[in-house]
Amino acid sequence: AQTVTQSQPEMSVQEAETVTLSCTYDTSESDYYLFWYKQPPSRQMILVIRQEAYKQQNATENRFSVNFQKAAKSFSLKISDSQLGDAAMYFCAYRTSANTGNQFYFGTGTSLTVIP
Amino acid sequence: DTEVTQTPKHLVMGMTNKKSLKCEQHMGHRAMYWYKQKAKKPPELMFVYSYEKLSINESVPSRFSPECPNSSLLNLHLHALQPEDSALYLCASSLLPGTPPGQPQHFGDGTRLSIL
Numbered sequence: 001a002q003t004v005t006q007s008q009p010e011m012s013v014q015e016a017e018t019v020t021l022s023c024t025y026d027t028s029e030s031d032y033y034l035f036w037y038k039q040p041p042s043r044q045m046i047l048v049i050r051q052e053a054y055k056q057q058n059a060t061e062n063r064f065s066v067n068f069q070k071a072a073k074s075f076s077l078k079i080s081d082s083q084l085g086d087a088a089m090y091f092c093a094y095r096t097s098a099n100t101g102n103q104f105y106f107g108t109g110t111s112l113t114v115i116p
Numbered sequence: 117d118t119e120v121t122q123t124p125k126h127l128v129m130g131m132t133n134k135k136s137l138k139c140e141q142h143m144g145h146r147a148m149y150w151y152k153q154k155a156k157k158p159p160e161l162m163f164v165y166s167y168e169k170l171s172i173n174e175s176v177p178s179r180f181s182p183e184c185p186n187s188s189l190l191n192l193h194l195h196a197l198q199p200e201d202s203a204l205y206l207c208a209s210s211l212l213p214g215t216p217p218g219q220p221q222h223f224g225d226g227t228r229l230s231i232l
Contacts, residue, residue: 033218043204045159045223052218091158095218103172104149104221106158 002027004094006107013082014115020067021077021110023092029053031097034068034075035104040088048090051075053097079112087114119143122207122224130232131197137227139190139207148190149221150182151206159206165190166212197231204228 003026013019025034036048051059051068058066063083067076079086092107120141129135139148146167151159164172165184179201181193190207204226211219 035220037223042225043228044225045206045208045221047220047222050218050220089156097218103161103164109156109158111156 002029002032002094002096002105004092004105004107006090006092006110008110009108010111010113012113012115013079013086015082015084017082018078018080019082019112021079021090021092021112023075023077023107025073025075025092025094025105025107027073027094027096029096033095033097034066035093035095036064036066036075036077037091037093037106038086038088039091039109040085045091049077082114084114084116087112120207120209120222120224122205122227124227125225126228126230128230128232129194129197131199133197134193134195136194137192137205137207137229139192139209139224140188141209141222142188143209143222144187145209145211145222146187147210147212148184149208149210150190150192151208152201153204153206153226155204163192194229197229199231202229202231 005024032053034051037045049061063080089109094105123138148165150162153159162176163182168184183191206226207224208221210221
């Protein structure tokens with residue numbers, strides 16, 4: 001089974017600064033999909049950004065971008081110009097591309113605090 | 117606003133009670149999921165339904181009984197729960213792999229369950 005590791009249980013960042021959350025994964029597949037989800041204290045999981053493994057270009061969504069290193073099996077999330085509303089739990093997730101792959105594998109999460 | 121609707125938002129029940137959690141989506145998704153989540157932890161997969169058929173059961177105790185009566189609705193029937201079952205129960209849905217591939221899961225707000 002695939003495993004997803006987030007080695008930083010907690011992170012903090014000053015408002016308007018940049019922070020990077022790390023994620024590594026273990027898989028023998030060559031084609032798959034990676035996601036970052038955000039879960040604010042209100043508890044709804046929200047998709048932040050998605051990356052296809054076959055694409056070399058790193059995904060970007062406004063202030064959120066990823067650094068996808070396929071050979072190293074690394075998928076970090078960079079948040080630029082951090083805002084108070086970015087404070088949340090962040091989960092990295094992996095999904096296989098196989099037609100039977102309905103299962104998502106989640107990392108253990110990183111709790112991000114934004115300091116005013 | 118979430119496109120996956122869960123009811124009730126909060127539920128308190130005794131260990132001898134029978135209750136049900138409900139999840140509804142109208143996005144045409146044919147994969148639906150139940151997760152259990154403890155505070156500051158990632159979601160733990162419980163069940164996956166594909167085309168209204170149970171495809172994954174992660175060794176969940178029989179006091180949890182899922183049901184998928186149609187493509188829009190997913191229920192979780194609860195009976196004789198234990199205090200350790202107190203948690204946030206999340207429902208999610210997604211397009212199935214290959215339709216197109218790499219689709220994210222969309223989560224509901226969850227039901228916060230407390231067992232007395």
